[in-house]
Each structure stands twice: as C-alpha cells, then as structure tokens.
Amino acid sequence: MMISLLLAAEAAAGLAKLGAGIGAGIAVLGAGIGIGRIGGQAMDAMARQPEVMNKLFTNMIVAAALVEGVALFAVVVAFLCI
Incomplete structure (x- = not known):
C-alpha cells in the first residue's frame, strides 16, 4: 500500500514537471510568433x-519588449506550478 502511494506521488510530480515544460514551451512559441509578426x-x-x-522602430522595440515580458512571466508561472 505504501509503495503504491509513493509511486502515485512520483507520477504526479512527473506530470507536474511535464505540464510545466509544455506550458513554458507554448509561452515561448507564442512570444516567437508575436515578435516575428511585430518585426x-x-x-x-x-x-x-x-x-x-525611427518612430516605427521605437514602437516596434517597445512592443517586442512587452511580448518578451509576458512570455517570461508565463515561463516563471509555469515553473512555479511545480
């Protein structure tokens, strides 16, 4: 009984890590698409x-920085979910 509980806990931890990795990957993928479209x-x-x-370039850099900030926030949240 105790071994099955330990195995279930390890499986849940593995699924949490898998979910965090998938979430971080989706966040980075979305940021890449967003920055590509901005550029x-x-x-x-x-x-x-x-x-x-010059005005367009400045606005483009600001928009790209905002997209990167959101992506970084999403990656941090994904890893904190572990």
Missing part, C-alpha cells in the same frame, strides 16, 4: 513610409 509588420510599414522609420 514583419514593422518592415512592411517602413517600406511603405520610410520617413517615419
């Missing part, structure tokens, strides 16, 4: 209106 759309906008390139 692509900014390049399109700069090609259409090169005179506003």
Whole structure:
C-alpha cells in the first residue's frame, strides 16, 4: 500500500514537471510568433513610409519588449506550478 502511494506521488510530480515544460514551451512559441509578426509588420510599414522609420522602430522595440515580458512571466508561472 505504501509503495503504491509513493509511486502515485512520483507520477504526479512527473506530470507536474511535464505540464510545466509544455506550458513554458507554448509561452515561448507564442512570444516567437508575436515578435516575428511585430518585426514583419514593422518592415512592411517602413517600406511603405520610410520617413517615419525611427518612430516605427521605437514602437516596434517597445512592443517586442512587452511580448518578451509576458512570455517570461508565463515561463516563471509555469515553473512555479511545480
């Protein structure tokens, strides 16, 4: 009886680690897609209106930093769930 409880606890700990890894992976994947879209759309906008390139670049960096912050927060939360 005691061995089965220990095995169940180990299995639950393993599933928690698996879930944290999957959650962190999804967060990083979403951040990569978001930053890629930000960069692509900014390049399109700069090609259409090169005179506003500096303002677009600044806004692009701020948006990318916000996406990275959210992704980092999601990864930390995923690992804290263990």
